Amino acid sequence: MTQPTLGVLALQGAFREHRQRLETLGATVKEVRLPADLHGLSGLIIPGGESTTMARLMTDYALLQPVRDFHTRGGAIWGTCAGAILLARDIQGAPPQFGVQDSLSLMDIQVRRNAFGRQVDSFTTPLKVTGLEQPFPAVFIRAPVIESVGEGVEVLAQHNGQVVLARQGRLMASSFHPELTPDPRLHELFLDLVNETVLETA
Amino acid sequence: MTDSQTGTLQVKQGFAQMFKGGVIMDVVTADQARIAEAAGATAVMALERVPADIRKDGGVARMSDPSMIKEIIGAVTIPVMAKARIGHIVEAQILQALGVDFIDESEVLTPADDQFHILKHGFKVPFVCGAKNLGEALRRIGEGASMIRTKGEAGTGNVIEAVRHARTILGEIRAIQTRPPEELMTVARDLQAPYDLIQYVHAHGKLPVVNFAAGGIATPADAALMMHLGLDGVFVGSGIFKSDNPERRAHAIVKAVTHFDNPDMLAEISENLGAPMTGINIDDLIPAERLASRGW
Numbered sequence: 001m002t003q004p005t006l007g008v009l010a011l012q013g014a015f016r017e018h019r020q021r022l023e024t025l026g027a028t029v030k031e032v033r034l035p036a037d038l039h040g041l042s043g044l045i046i047p048g049g050e051s052t053t054m055a056r057l058m059t060d061y062a063l064l065q066p067v068r069d070f071h072t073r074g075g076a077i078w079g080t081c082a083g084a085i086l087l088a089r090d091i092q093g094a095p096p097q098f099g100v101q102d103s104l105s106l107m108d109i110q111v112r113r114n115a116f117g118r119q120v121d122s123f124t125t126p127l128k129v130t131g132l133e134q135p136f137p138a139v140f141i142r143a144p145v146i147e148s149v150g151e152g153v154e155v156l157a158q159h160n161g162q163v164v165l166a167r168q169g170r171l172m173a174s175s176f177h178p179e180l181t182p183d184p185r186l187h188e189l190f191l192d193l194v195n196e197t198v199l200e201t202a
Numbered sequence: 203m204t205d206s207q208t209g210t211l212q213v214k215q216g217f218a219q220m221f222k223g224g225v226i227m228d229v230v231t232a233d234q235a236r237i238a239e240a241a242g243a244t245a246v247m248a249l250e251r252v253p254a255d256i257r258k259d260g261g262v263a264r265m266s267d268p269s270m271i272k273e274i275i276g277a278v279t280i281p282v283m284a285k286a287r288i289g290h291i292v293e294a295q296i297l298q299a300l301g302v303d304f305i306d307e308s309e310v311l312t313p314a315d316d317q318f319h320i321l322k323h324g325f326k327v328p329f330v331c332g333a334k335n336l337g338e339a340l341r342r343i344g345e346g347a348s349m350i351r352t353k354g355e356a357g358t359g360n361v362i363e364a365v366r367h368a369r370t371i372l373g374e375i376r377a378i379q380t381r382p383p384e385e386l387m388t389v390a391r392d393l394q395a396p397y398d399l400i401q402y403v404h405a406h407g408k409l410p411v412v413n414f415a416a417g418g419i420a421t422p423a424d425a426a427l428m429m430h431l432g433l434d435g436v437f438v439g440s441g442i443f444k445s446d447n448p449e450r451r452a453h454a455i456v457k458a459v460t461h462f463d464n465p466d467m468l469a470e471i472s473e474n475l476g477a478p479m480t481g482i483n484i485d486d487l488i489p490a491e492r493l494a495s496r497g498w
Contacts, residue, residue, distance in 0.1 A: 010223070010460075011223070011460050012222070012223040012224045012244060012459075012460060013219075013220055013222060013223060013224070014219045014220055014222060015222075015223070016222070017219065033460060033461065033464075048219075048220050049220050049221075049222070049223070049224065049244065050220070050221075050224060050243075050244040050245070050280055050281075052239060052242065052279065052280060053224055053242045053243065053244050053280075053456065056240075056241070056242035056453075056456070057242060057456070057457065057460055060457060081220075082220075093279060094279070095236075095239055095240075095278060095279045095280075096277075096279075097236045097239070097240065097277075098240070113279060114279065118281075118301045118302075118303055119217055119281065119303035119304065119327060119328065120208065120209065120298065120301065120303075120326045120327055121208060122208060122213045122217060123206045123207055123208045123213060124206070124207050124210060124212055124213060125205055125206040125207070126205050139212060139213065139216050141213060141216055141217045141220060142217070142281065142303070177216060180212065180216045180219065181212075
């Protein structure tokens, strides 16, 4: 089997860290800035950064629909922090001036932005994750939470009773930043998801 | 869970990573903050006067009125930064108490201390500091800064100093990488920088924190130039709200930072933005008017 190629949305934020982590795990990685960059990818990571900035740039360069189409064609997508917000069907805490915040509306979750407070409230914590033997060192930065999940969404981790990692088919959303710690286990989990998807669609 | 920790170096430096490839904009009102957020800014810097006006008005420039900072915090959902004077521990404490997300210990304000900068490790809120060269950048990181920016020459609309500082810092990093390990203590002495941070730069070829451009960026091309030189993102101060069409210019600079290595796209982005801020020729500034010489 040929190694699948993964993309990291590189409009803004910590895309380099995701890229490096995936490359360490042996994946071929492309940075995605324009719709044409999605060609030939099996998986896509939407990194942390500012969700309003990324949404604006996705709208400017008409990326929202191509990313949705990429998912429909069988692509797997993982959103971390701002990326999780962009995946959600329902976003709470959008800028008052926007009313509704643009998103991909792919995953059946409701997300609340900045749910833990401002930067002084940002924190790290060992997080119990379904399927991992040891807790994962999770970094939460002005992080969102997943307030509610629809049918078919599997909750993989909770912090103080709030959902912070979930999966629905070939979509994954985490409200923390696995790219900021050297622990590769969640990137491995996503690579497994991509590989499963590639096999199913083959 | 009881094992949660706040205010750690990882949380502070990690937050700065999230600004990368983005534009942080100076704003003086809640309306300007909303314009910046809608244009795609990754954060806003709340201050009373933009550097161009501080330069024009003269007098002592201090931390902004807390009510104005609170109003801006209430107006937008993106992170809000604010400036404290160099060495002004109490202004920084007040800004942290207000819930500001990042503090800029800034030479744009009139320094409160000409000898000592704030010990930033003692704060839960992260700090960004300006630097003209690598030694200065590493001294600030040694004190706990989670992010570095070039000083440039704020309020001039002239990018030359930001370019000079970026080239100096990145050039000094490259020079350190070529040195054998036994020479690093002497390098630390010459640059007046902490030895362990010199070792980090030698091993990794970069600063241990995010490194932004600031001080004189006025056009999308200026912003893209700073990215091209190898910086992680840009601060734009007077350049946006002292121009003819702040909305368009702000949005264009955001796009230029993402697509900095695509000249066709930059050409399109740079069209019809209206007049940029007029700007100042740096050669005309007498030494006392140079903000970059504040701090050491």
